[in-house]
Amino acid sequence: MSIGSKVRQYREAKRWSQEDLAVRLDTTQTTISNIESDKNIPNSLLLNKIAKELEVDINDLLMDSSNNIMTNNEFSDHAVAAVNQYNPIFNIQSPELIESILKNQDQITKLIESQNKLIESLLKKG
Known part of the structure; x- marks a missing residue:
């Protein structure tokens, strides 16, 4: 499941509109819509804010339930791969x-x- 799908799922579980979440994050409804439709991937700061507002662990947004982003204070290989798919290496x-x-x-x-x-x-x- 994509980050956008997970954001939508958690937002809807709270019975919030996209506008409700946008106001809480000091962003626009369009930004939330673009994230949820996977047109945009939120940067790490926004992703952290989203996780806090939705009261979920950031791992839940980034990974499948079996793959955690960090273990023993080190990034997992899965987490690095997930980030690298959105950040080309130059x-x-x-x-x-x-x-x-x-x-x-x-x-x-x-x-x-x-x-x-x-x-x-x-x-x-x-």
């Missing part, structure tokens, strides 16, 4: 990523230089 040394970072740094440098010229011209006028 090779931080890939040439494409390095090239993109350098390009962004170059653009930032140009923006700063442009900003400095603008400030200088404004100061000269003042």
